[in-house]
Amino acid sequence: MPNLSLSTPTGDINLHYHIATPISPSSPDIVANLPSIIFIHGEYACQEVFEAQFSDPRLRNRFNLISIDLRGCGASGGVVSKSHTPAIAANDLHLFLEKLKIPGVHVFSLSIGGHVALEWAHAHPEDVLSLTLCSPLSPEEPEDVKAGRLEVFDFWHDSSAHEGGTPDCEADLDEELISPMVRGCQQMMFSEHANPLTEAVTMTALTHASINWAGSPEILVSCRTICIDWFIERKVFNVEFYAKIKCPITIIHCEEDIGYPLRYAQEFEALLREAGHTEVLLCQVPGPHFANVVYPQLINPILSDRVLSVATPNAGDREEALSEGSEGGHNALLTTPFKEALAQYGYHSDSDEWDSE
Structure with missing residues (x-):
């Protein structure tokens, strides 16, 4: 690569x-x-x-x-x-x-x-x-969209704030919390459209996110910067x-x-x-x-x-x-x-x- x-x-x-x-x-x-x-x-x-x-x-x-x-x-x-x-x-x-x-x-x-x-x-x-x-x-950022993004981030934070991720390694995520977060992201990106490509794009992104944006409080700061601050402070x-x-x-x-x-x-x-x-x-x-x-x-x-x-x-x-x-x-x-x-x-x-x- x-x-x-x-x-x-x-x-x-x-x-x-x-x-x-x-x-x-x-x-x-x-x-x-x-x-x-x-x-x-x-x-x-x-x-x-x-x-x-x-x-x-x-x-x-x-x-x-x-x-x-x-x-x-x-x-x-x-x-x-x-x-x-x-x-x-x-x-x-x-x-x-x-x-x-x-x-x-x-x-x-x-x-x-x-x-x-x-x-x-x-x-x-x-x-x-x-x-x-x-x-x-x-x-x-419209207030309702801002609220939705913050809700997605809160789910991600709660599912991944514990230790467990290391560089180039997927963090151990809380599946019960991840599922509604993924649905929220898909709703924002794809609305009601779903097909094999939307599912594969979602899962590929989730895999990368579990490496880049999870596993420690420090890493979650990077996640918030790109997924929240870029939007509400742009x-x-x-x-x-x-x-x-x-x-x-x-x-x-x-x-x-x-x-x-x-x-x-x-x-x-x-x-x-x-x-x-x-x-x-x-x-x-x-x-x-x-x-x-x-x-x-x-x-x-x-x-x-x-x-x-x-x-x-x-x-x-x-x-x-x-x-x-x-x-x-x-x-x-x-x-x-x-x-x-x-x-x-x-x-x-x-x-x-x-x-x-």
Whole structure:
């Protein structure tokens, strides 16, 4: 599993990442002259939440796809102190690009990942060529959503506050308390939608969480920082902040999002236009907060269209990549870097296909 060691202003970290190209589901390098998309995950989940994007030939045959576990999440390591913020996570991504010598990228973010993406595009506009923000948050956390997140954290705290976890080892969790917590997280992320992929994404995230966020009071501080403080203490962006972002922006509002109604997305769009952005698109799609998992056939074309509107892939490089390594037919799902991890929890995409529409 590829990991990149970085020295940052807030300590040394290891970022776990994958690069998927038309040639390979797990490549050491991008294909030159093809646009690259970096995926920034949301709360609770890690990069496996983008399985339905990495398996889609309409994305994989056109672009380099790069997924990263943020610091302290998934298989990435590094100190997450009480002062850790989305802005620090954004700088981690900037250093990641610098070290791998990857030129400007397009960004697809999910939920709180959008806050990281906006901080990144603001601080390093040369890095970010376009933003596609799926389920971005409201300026401030709504009280009912805040209460739900605190309830989830309380269940997690009570189930895992005892000693038992060690680095790279799962903590011994209280199953009786974990079950309602998992249901609460799934309700927030997937609403009433359930399928083998939502279950596998949930269980993969739970396994990582039992390693990263459980086992001692000190570790629980890191968990609270990322799962609570990032939400209830997040920076409120203003017009001046948005004016420093230079790239086109697409906002995807998911109509079944129980926490963040459409009006927040509309207010966000209005602020961007007030800041001088003319290339802003607000799209509405069915589905829950993490609609990219349950409705990828609606989400993925929006992402592809945004990237292609900025930079058309080099046709020669794309055809060469396809002839060397693409899998299956036009609609057959492709192998991803997450296949083995998700298969442990019953998800197998080998025979799946999506409609061409």
